[in-house]
Amino acid sequence: MNFLDPNQTALVLAPMEGVMDAPMRALIADLGGFDYGVSEFVRVGQEVVSAARILQEIPDLNGPVFGRARLPIQLQILGDSPELMAGTAIEACIAGARAIDINFGCPAPTILRRSGGSALLRTPCALTDILSAVRKALPAQIPVSAKVRLGWENPNEIDEIAKAVEAGGASWLTIHARTKQERYQPGVHWDAVARVRSKISIPVIANGDLFSSEDVARCIAETGCSHFMIGRGILKNPFLAHDIRQSLKLPILRADVPLNHSDRLRMGIERYVQLIQDQADNAGFIPSRVKQWVGMVRDISDEVPRPVLMAVKNARTAGELLQMVSAF
Ligand SMILES: Cc1cc2nc3c(=O)[nH]c(=O)nc-3n(C[C@H](O)[C@H](O)[C@H](O)COP(=O)(O)O)c2cc1C
Numbered sequence: 001m002n003f004l005d006p007n008q009t010a011l012v013l014a015p016m017e018g019v020m021d022a023p024m025r026a027l028i029a030d031l032g033g034f035d036y037g038v039s040e041f042v043r044v045g046q047e048v049v050s051a052a053r054i055l056q057e058i059p060d061l062n063g064p065v066f067g068r069a070r071l072p073i074q075l076q077i078l079g080d081s082p083e084l085m086a087g088t089a090i091e092a093c094i095a096g097a098r099a100i101d102i103n104f105g106c107p108a109p110t111i112l113r114r115s116g117g118s119a120l121l122r123t124p125c126a127l128t129d130i131l132s133a134v135r136k137a138l139p140a141q142i143p144v145s146a147k148v149r150l151g152w153e154n155p156n157e158i159d160e161i162a163k164a165v166e167a168g169g170a171s172w173l174t175i176h177a178r179t180k181q182e183r184y185q186p187g188v189h190w191d192a193v194a195r196v197r198s199k200i201s202i203p204v205i206a207n208g209d210l211f212s213s214e215d216v217a218r219c220i221a222e223t224g225c226s227h228f229m230i231g232r233g234i235l236k237n238p239f240l241a242h243d244i245r246q247s248l249k250l251p252i253l254r255a256d257v258p259l260n261h262s263d264r265l266r267m268g269i270e271r272y273v274q275l276i277q278d279q280a281d282n283a284g285f286i287p288s289r290v291k292q293w294v295g296m297v298r299d300i301s302d303e304v305p306r307p308v309l310m311a312v313k314n315a316r317t318a319g320e321l322l323q324m325v326s327a328f
Pocket residue numbers: 014015016017018019039040041076103105106147176207208209210229230231232233
């Protein structure tokens with residue numbers, strides 16, 4: 001598994017700390033449509049993170065832990081020390097990682113206080129230092145990539161950032177097409193992604209607000225990209241990767257994709273409950289996770305069907321949730 005083949009269209013599942021964890025990835029793997037996924041970040045603080053700790057945080061790194069469907073996982077790490085990041089990348093490979101991604105995009109205040117994530121975008125040479133240290137520490141067959149935002153406050157910062165990433169030996173670059181200051185405000189800058197693509201020779205994965213196949217078509221028209229990373233859109237429409245595959249004329253992976261939105265969400269929730277209920281450690285775990293999921297969908301869309309909202313509000317156990325959801 002090469003993760004990203006520069007000559008083939010790729011749909012990549014985005015890392016989403018606190019949301020896209022092993023149970024949720026099991027659902028997405030089961031519904032299918034993605035080429036691979038990136039794990040939520042493993043934070044590298046004052047010391048190298050051990051292989052055992054990495055596996056504790058990302059239990060599905062080497063294969064499914066819920067259900068059977070397999071989605072290759074690229075491990076993401078976040079930190080600011082080249083030595084500790086390189087040491088952790090070695091541990092990650094001992095744990096079984098076959099590709100490493102470095103997070104230079106996280107805008108969370110707790111991360112910024114310790115100068116990780118998007119704080120590093122202000123000093124592009126730090127990106128080169130971290131990437132080259134990690135690159136040098138690993139065997140050549142393990143790809144190392146970077147995930148960035150366009151810059152700290154100005155989308156034009158991406159020109160220098162992308163050059164720094166390429167100089168560090170990254171195999172590809174994922175760009176969330178907003179600056180750190182823009183956080184998640186509406187609108188992405190595909191023009192900046194288009195410009196930077198022509199200035200570097202490594203592949204670029206486009207990311208940000210890809211909520212439909214029309215959004216992907218627009219992204220292709222405006223950037224020329226053929227690799228796409230999807231985050232929040234898959235929570236809204238668990239079959240989004242299939243829609244995109246169909247619109248891009250990629251091989252269709254399943255025939256039983258429901259047509260309407262509420263059936264898609266219902267089928268997603270039902271399958272999620274079935275996949276993880278044997279291993280959920282307390283009765284309220286599944287309803288609380290589904291509540292969080294639906295809460296995120298409401299942040300980006302006003303289309304959540306009312307019966308789903310009611311089920312999520314009232315169910316106290318997985319059984320109650322299933323009963324209420326399957327009744328609509
Ligand atoms: C709740 C949440 C957690 C996230 N966690 C991570 C993370 O661990 N690593 C990372 O690189 N990006 C993280 N992101 C950013 C996403 O990967 C993605 O870049 C962003 O959501 C834009 O893509 P989208 O519009 O398709 O959601 C997170 C985003 C959200 C909403």
